[in-house]
Amino acid sequence: MAAFGRRGCLIKDLQVDKFCDLVAEVVKTFYSHDTMDIYVTDYTENKDLFLYTDPDDPDVTENFGYPTAKNWRGPYGQITIMVHLWEPHASFTRLNINEGDIVFLQNVRPKMSQDGKLEAAIHQDRQYPEKICVMKCRDPRQLAGLQQRKLAWEEAQKHKKTGDDQNLPKKASAKASAKRKEKREQQRLQKELDQRELEEKVQASMQKQKQKEDTRAGLNLHVRAGFPDMNRISTIQEIVRNPYRHTTSEEGLPVKLPFINCKYKSHMRVVDMWPATLSDFAQSKGDPKFNPNVSDKDRRDGSHRYEWNFALLVEDAKSPAKSADERITLTFGNLQAQNLLKMDACNLKRDRTKLKELEEKLFILWGNLWERKVALWEEDRTKLPLPSDDPRLQLRNKPFECVIEEYGEPVGRGGEPEYWIRRFSTFNTTIMG
């Protein structure tokens, strides 16, 4: 995965041929057969950019021989750069990005146009031809900086029009000067306060926005996933076929790794679970059936030491799985389950209160899936999993956002494992009770 914001910079700092990443607002798009131009701004000024003049600005009486943009709707000034997109970025952008969107642009290559105006291009990645370097930003922290610069720019434009900064006296006594200094200091403090307030407001509004989008996407707001700045949503296919598993050995031979330690952000729906008895979701470490390598210590106090041990079968929120390879199993050991449930394992066969609590928590996650699983079995011995849109299932559950962690489980005794099993679980994902 590309390092996020490694070469992040602002339009004001762009230099020809110095690759960089930008977070910017799309103000205009134009496409033609297999390329696309996007005009983006991050509300910082670069004097090498094309000057878009405001036709309503009385100060602009002539354009000094520069071309004007007649139908330009703003923003005016030198804060917008044209970025020329080559495939595959062009198609992706044409389908997924609209004017007004905030985008994260990777590997932007600034260049000079023939008439000396700063422009940029995103070329096809030679090493990974499928890689898309245009992403829509949703994350509050990434958006906040841009929003602040936008507000600051708009504020500055307003002042420019009313001419506030021209009312300062040209000459002043020392006393007046000191007074002005004090006033400036006050203004500075006030500005700092305003800024902090603004930041909080932006944060709050972004969070609200994210919630709104999640609601629109039909996501379960009671399940919270960490890493809010990870906004690339992976599908099961992408996770299963992670291209980074294919690599090269020291001898230069192709190698397929059994697993990769990495994390994905996903939108998932639960379609089955294991084991088939809810009270078996926690197991005693002293039980040799569950823990074959049970130690004397475990056996001694085993009856009091319980661990979570269950699995969930999930599929993509957007597309009901057509085949088994469009689903993955999430495995929950003690740590992952504690994080998901915010509950400690215990003897669920004895503690009915905890069992009820678990049932209620998991209901939030999987809706009526459990009761349908039980009912279908009792009706005519129908077993899950079924396709999630199977009418018999009458499934009423909401997909949720989660961080999925991929890891390898070593198999074999002694030091060197004989082989590894590729496993998935959730990470930093919690059911909010």
Place this chain on the structure above:
DNA sequence: GGTTACGGT
């Protein structure tokens, strides 16, 4: 790898 602050497909 395409031409000029439009063109709006």
